[in-house]
Amino acid sequence: MKQLKRITLDPNVMGGKPCIKGVRVTVGTIIGLLASGYSNAEILKMYPYLVEEDLKEALAYAAWRSEEIEVPLATA
Template sequence: MKGLERITLDPNVMGGKPCIRGMRITVGTLVGLLASGYSNKDILKMYPYLEEEDLREALTYAAWRSEEFEAPLIIA
């Protein structure tokens, strides 16, 4: 998705899962923490190398992926 400069996909980092700025912290980890009730402040304290914008982009990316539709490729 355009405009998400902080979300990286690298096969050499966390098996290619979407990560924050090439670090070994996945979008899924952050979304899971937020869904479990941790606040942005809590997460930034646990991961001091993250920034508020990292959390916003993780949620934006997760929302975008949840709406994405994958259609099977049919070869005739």
């Protein structure tokens, strides 16, 4: 995964969920809106402080996370 410039993970912001840098909009919110059929233009109108690049990076982050494999730790 390339270095993310617009996505932050801070345990003190939105419970540590990945967010768009500087605002309290989660990647999950953006992906949920896109999955519900909202267009980029509609989302940017709802959240005028976001830019197109925020939406692209949220989508890239979600795609990367969907491919990530979580492996349970071995027990002693």
